[in-house]
Structures are given as C-alpha cells and as structure tokens.
Amino acid sequence: MTSARDASKVNCHDLPVADFVDGELDPAVERAVERHLEGCPSCRALVDDLRTVRAAAFTLERLDPPPELLGRIQARIGTEGTGSGRVLPWPNTREAWAVWLAAAAALLLTTAIGIVPLLRQGGDAPQASSGAPAASGTALIDSVEADLQAAESHYQKAIVGLEEIARSDTSELDPQVAAVLQKNLQVVDLAIDESRAALKAEPSNAPAQQGLFEAMRTKVALLQQTVELINEMRKGNQAEAGRLMQDLSR
Amino acid sequence: MIDTRFLLSLVITAVAAAPIGAATRHAPPANERRAAWLNRYAEARQGPEQTDRILQAIKVGPGGTLDLSNISGSVRVTGDDGGDIRIEAIKRVRHRDADEARRLLQELRVDITTVGGRVEVRTTYPRRTAGERGRGISASVDYEISVPAGAAVAVKTISGDVSVTRVNGEVRAEAVSGDVSVSATPNVAVAKTVSGNVTARDVSAAGNVSLSSVSGTVAAIGLKARSLECGSVSGDVQLSSLQVERLQVKSVSGNIEFQAVLARGGRYDLTSHSGDVRVILGSDTGFELDASTFSGSVRSDFPVTLRTDGGRGRGASTRTIRGSYGDASAILAVQTFSGTVVIGRK
Numbered sequence: 001m002t003s004a005r006d007a008s009k010v011n012c013h014d015l016p017v018a019d020f021v022d023g024e025l026d027p028a029v030e031r032a033v034e035r036h037l038e039g040c041p042s043c044r045a046l047v048d049d050l051r052t053v054r055a056a057a058f059t060l061e062r063l064d065p066p067p068e069l070l071g072r073i074q075a076r077i078g079t080e081g082t083g084s085g086r087v088l089p090w091p092n093t094r095e096a097w098a099v100w101l102a103a104a105a106a107l108l109l110t111t112a113i114g115i116v117p118l119l120r121q122g123g124d125a126p127q128a129s130s131g132a133p134a135a136s137g138t139a140l141i142d143s144v145e146a147d148l149q150a151a152e153s154h155y156q157k158a159i160v161g162l163e164e165i166a167r168s169d170t171s172e173l174d175p176q177v178a179a180v181l182q183k184n185l186q187v188v189d190l191a192i193d194e195s196r197a198a199l200k201a202e203p204s205n206a207p208a209q210q211g212l213f214e215a216m217r218t219k220v221a222l223l224q225q226t227v228e229l230i231n232e233m234r235k236g237n238q239a240e241a242g243r244l245m246q247d248l249s250r
Numbered sequence: 251m252i253d254t255r256f257l258l259s260l261v262i263t264a265v266a267a268a269p270i271g272a273a274t275r276h277a278p279p280a281n282e283r284r285a286a287w288l289n290r291y292a293e294a295r296q297g298p299e300q301t302d303r304i305l306q307a308i309k310v311g312p313g314g315t316l317d318l319s320n321i322s323g324s325v326r327v328t329g330d331d332g333g334d335i336r337i338e339a340i341k342r343v344r345h346r347d348a349d350e351a352r353r354l355l356q357e358l359r360v361d362i363t364t365v366g367g368r369v370e371v372r373t374t375y376p377r378r379t380a381g382e383r384g385r386g387i388s389a390s391v392d393y394e395i396s397v398p399a400g401a402a403v404a405v406k407t408i409s410g411d412v413s414v415t416r417v418n419g420e421v422r423a424e425a426v427s428g429d430v431s432v433s434a435t436p437n438v439a440v441a442k443t444v445s446g447n448v449t450a451r452d453v454s455a456a457g458n459v460s461l462s463s464v465s466g467t468v469a470a471i472g473l474k475a476r477s478l479e480c481g482s483v484s485g486d487v488q489l490s491s492l493q494v495e496r497l498q499v500k501s502v503s504g505n506i507e508f509q510a511v512l513a514r515g516g517r518y519d520l521t522s523h524s525g526d527v528r529v530i531l532g533s534d535t536g537f538e539l540d541a542s543t544f545s546g547s548v549r550s551d552f553p554v555t556l557r558t559d560g561g562r563g564r565g566a567s568t569r570t571i572r573g574s575y576g577d578a579s580a581i582l583a584v585q586t587f588s589g590t591v592v593i594g595r596k
Contacts, residue, residue, distance in 0.1 A: 023477070027517075030517070030581070034538075034540075038572075174409065174426070174427065176427055176445065177444055177445055180464060181444065183484070184465055187502050187503050190503075195523075195587060198545070205544060207542045207543055207544040207587060208587070211523055211585075214523065218500070218502055222464065222483065225464070
C-alpha cells in the first residue's frame with residue numbers, strides 16, 4: 001500500500017495507478033490521485049482503461065494449467081530468479097502502464113475472441129488483431145481527443161467480437177433469458193447513442209465522456225455474461241436442459 | 251404477434267418454479283385460486299403432475315460444504331444447529347402419457363456425492379432423442395435443504411428462485427431466471443441473477459460482496475461489509491442501513507437509492523445513465539463530493555464548501571457540485587447522464 005507521505009508526489013509520471021485501481025492506497029494519497037485525475041483527462045482515460053481490463057480479467061473463466069506445464073514454469077522461474085535475475089518489474093509509471101495496458105487489452109481481446117472456436121465447435125474463428133490495441137495504448141499519451149478515440153475503438157473492437165459470438169450462439173440460451181439479455185443490450189445501446197450525441201455537441205463534457213465509456217464497459221460486461229451463459233449451457237447436461245427449456249417455449 | 255405456446259410455457263414454467271405444493275393454507279386466497287387455476291391449465295396441456303420425493307441426510311460435522319447445481323426448480327437452504335446436511339428434493343414431471351411421465355420421473359436424477367465434508371448435488375435431466383424434443387413436457391426439481399450453520403454454500407440454478415438463510419460459511423447464490431435472496435448470513439460473497447430480483451437482508455462479509463441482476467431490482471437492507479459492488483442494467487438498486495467502507499453501484503436505466511452512514515475514509519461511487527440517484531445520509535461524517543450530470547440536475551441538502559476545479563470554473567452549478575462538507579473524510583462520487591442527483595439528509 002502506498003503510504004500517506006507520498007501524497008504530495010502525485011503527478012503524471014509516478015501516478016500509482018495499479019494501487020489506485022485496486023483500492024490499496026491510503027485515503028490521503030487516494031484523494032490526491034482523485035484530484036490529479038479530475039484535472040488530467042489523459043491519466044483518467046488510462047485509469048478507466050485499466051479498470052476495464054481488470055474487470056474483464058475477473059470475468060474470464062479460470063483455467064487450471066496442466067500439472068506438467070506448471071512444473072516447467074516453476075522450474076523456469078527458479079532458474080531465471082537465481083541465474084540472470086531477469087525479473088520483469090511491475091510497472092510504476094504512467095507511461096509504462098500505457099504499454100502494459102495495451103498488451104493486456106490485446107490479451108483480453110484475443111482471449112475473448114479465442115472462445116469462438118470452442119463455442120462454434122470447429123467453426124471459423126475471427127482473427128484477433130494484437131497490433132491495434134497496442135497502437136491505441138500508445139495513442140493514449142497523445143491528446144484527449146486521441147485518448148477518447150483510441151479508447152472507444154478499443155471497446156468497439158471488443159464489442160464487435162463479443163457480439164458476433166453472442167449472435168451466432170444465442171440459440172443455446174433459453175428464449176426468455178435471451179430476450180431479457182437482448183432487451184437490456186438495447187437499453188445499453190440507447191445509453192451509448194445518447195452519450196455519443198452529447199459528445200458530438202460538447203466534445204469536452206466530462207459527464208458525457210464518462211457516460212459513453214461507462215455504457216461501453218457495461219455492454220462489454222453484458223456481452224461477456226451472455227457468452228458465459230452460452231458456454232454454461234453447452235456444458236454437458238445443461239445443454240440438454242437448455243433444449244428442454246426451449247422445447248417448453250415452443 | 252406473440253406466440254401463444256410461448257406464453258403458455260411462461261405460465262407453466264412459473265408453476266414449475268413456484269410449486270403449488272409450496273402454497274400453504276395461510277397463503278392469500280387470490281394466490282391459491284391462481285395456483286389452482288394454473289395447475290388445471292398445466293394439467294390440461296401437459297398432463298397431471300407426477301412427483302417423487304427424495305430424502306437424504308449426510309453427516310458433515312459443524313462445517314462442511316454444500317455445492318448444488320439445479321436446472322429448473324426452486325432451491326431453499328437454511329442453516330441450523332445440527333451437524334448434517336439434510337436434503338429434501340421433490341422431482342416434478344408432467345406428461346400426457348402416464349408411462350412416459352413415470353419414465354421421465356425415473357430418469358430425472360438427483361445425484362448426491364460426498365467427499366470428506368463436501369456434498370455435491372447435481373440435477374441430471376433425462377436424455378431425449380431429436381424425435382422426442384418439442385413435445386412440451388415439464389420437469390423440475392425443488393430442493394429444501396438444511397445445513398450446519400457453519401457450512402459454506404454454493405448454489406446455482408437456471409430457472410427458479412434461490413434463497414439462503416442463516417448460513418455462516420461463505421455463500422454464493424446464483425440463478426439465471428429467478429429471484430435470489432440471502433438473509434441472516436455473515437459471509438456472503440455473491441448473489442446474482444440475470445432475470446429476477448436480488449435481495450440481501452441482514453448480511454455481512456469481511457471482504458467484498460457482489461450483488462447483481464440484469465433486469466431486476468437489487469436490494470440490500472442492513473448489509474455490513476468492507477466493500478460492496480452492486481448493479482443492474484434496467485432494474486433499480488435500493489440500499490438502506492448499510493455499513494460499508496467502499497461502495498460501487500452502477501445502473502444504466504434504473505434508479506439508485508442509497509441510505510447509509512458514511513464511514514470515515516470510505517469511498518462511495520454511484521453511477522447511472524438515465525436513472526435518478528438519491529443519496530440519503532444519516533450522520534455528520536464529512537465527505538468530499540463530486541456530483542455531476544450531463545442533462546439532469548444535481549442538488550445537495552448539505553452545505554458543501556465549493557472548490558475551484560482546475561480552471562473549469564466554480565465547483566457548482568445545477569449540473570455539477572464539487573466540494574467538501576465537514577472534515578471531508580469520505581469520498582462521495584455520483585454521476586448520471588440524464589438523471590437527477592439528490593444528496594439529502596435522513
């Protein structure tokens with residue numbers, strides 16, 4: 001936890017973004033970071049993106065690696081730790097985070113889209129573009145407008161990928177549940193449209209900016225939930241249950 | 251045009267999820283009449299209901315773990331002073347052909363496995379061939395379970411209500427289509443549903459609690475935890491008598507109502523797109539306020555000392571209030587796009 005004595009040192013270059021997003025800061029430092037973020041859209045966008053990546057990471061299904069792989073990784077860590085000492089530092093600075101964030105976004109996007117082959121059981125999978133999020137991560141530093149465009153593009157890519165999965169496999173869901181999800185996706189779409197229209201009229205309006213990204217985050221989360229449900233329904237006995245429930249709806 | 255069979259299935263599913271057998275003599279007469287009417291309706295369409303009751307008790311000691319997965323039907327779990335997990339499962343099947351109904355009832359399985367103090371309950375549906383599908387049968391299992399008060403409980407169901415009461419171990423309660431309710435439990439981790447309401451009453455947790463729905467209302471009364479995350483897309487969020495140090499509430503079109511005493515050093519974030527946000531504070535804990543809306547309005551009943559804000563003008567307007575009240579020891583951030591924000595006194 002970052003201590004209170006660091007409160008006066010908060011600036012763009014040593015913003016404790018990870019601790020801030022994790023809620024690990026002392027209240028005084030947290031307050032100082034909050035104040036900095038209010039006046040710094042660039043850092044705010046970075047924190048928003050980090051929160052999105054963090055939230056999305058928690059929604060991914062936990063996969064346990066095979067024991068032999070775990071063993072090899074542990075052996076390798078042991079070797080590198082005592083040998084060359086090449087340990088990647090946890091990023092501390094804002095610039096470092098921009099790069100890590102881009103990599104994390106690319107990883108998440110790839111993971112989300114990587115579910116497609118599993119869900120489609122051998123169908124064609126869309127190709128993840130790891131280059132685009134990396135580019136958007138770099139653009140975060142440039143300007144507010146570039147930040148907004150880059151972040152929106154990042155969300156949009158995730159949304160398009162997830163929508164494709166959800167659209168092609170919604171038949172796996174109970175029609176009632178699918179209808180509820182669809183209706184609520186429309187609610188979120190309306191929120192996105194309203195925020196976009198507001199931003200067009202007032203590009204620097206903070207509530208409009210927050211509204212847009214909050215709505216996009218919600219849409220990503222809702223689509224991820226849809227995909228998770230589809231995945232659940234496909235698992236063994238529940239697939240049969242899903243069909244049974246659909247039969248009831250015919 | 252709405253498919254009539256779809257409507258019928260909703261009715262029948264509702265019957266399955268809220269079994270008629272659960273209706274007591276003390277239930278309101280209107281409910282009894284409706285239940286009887288629905289029963290007759292389902293009987294006419296899908297044949298009489300056949301049921302089978304399963305009872306099993308497993309000794310697990312004062313702790314233990316219950317992990318239950320259901321598909322259609324309600325699940326009710328209650329903690330008690332005993333050392334057993336006692337399971338009562340009622341299988342319900344409807345089919346016009348009585349022999350087929352008996353076969354389905356037999357094949358609708360409740361699998362109970364025990365490893366150490368962990369009891370796993372799985373509901374397994376009969377496999378059907380393609381030709382058998384679409385015949386409009388109905389099958390569900392309702393569970394009534396008592397566990398030692400110290401047990402941990404994880405319950406998932408696809409269609410049906412879930413309730414967990416007086417359980418001291420970690421509680422995770424999830425449904426896809428149904429209401430989820432947790433009460434009098436000191437270690438709640440998750441209560442969520444897609445289509446339905448979530449209610450947490452007199453619950454607590456040492457760490458984080460997560461309450462969520464997509465289309466229903468999320469309500470917490472008397473919740474005590476370090477942090478609480480809750481949200482709904484189109485439903486309301488209603489929080490009262492809360493004691494939390496960190497709060498994150500999100501809705502898109504639903505309203506948010508938050509009544510609490512703020513903790514010193516606490517942080518409270520409430521965001522809605524088009525819903526109204528109403529914060530009612532019951533003490534004089536100071537707070538730093540950041541409240542804003544794009545096209546709605548913001549009002550505070552507390553005398554907030556406004557601050558200038560990075561060259562963006564004074565800290566208050568009908569759409570923005572930024573400033574501090576008292577010792578500003580808590581942080582209160584409220585955002586809406588088009589809703590109204592009210593910070594009021596209890």
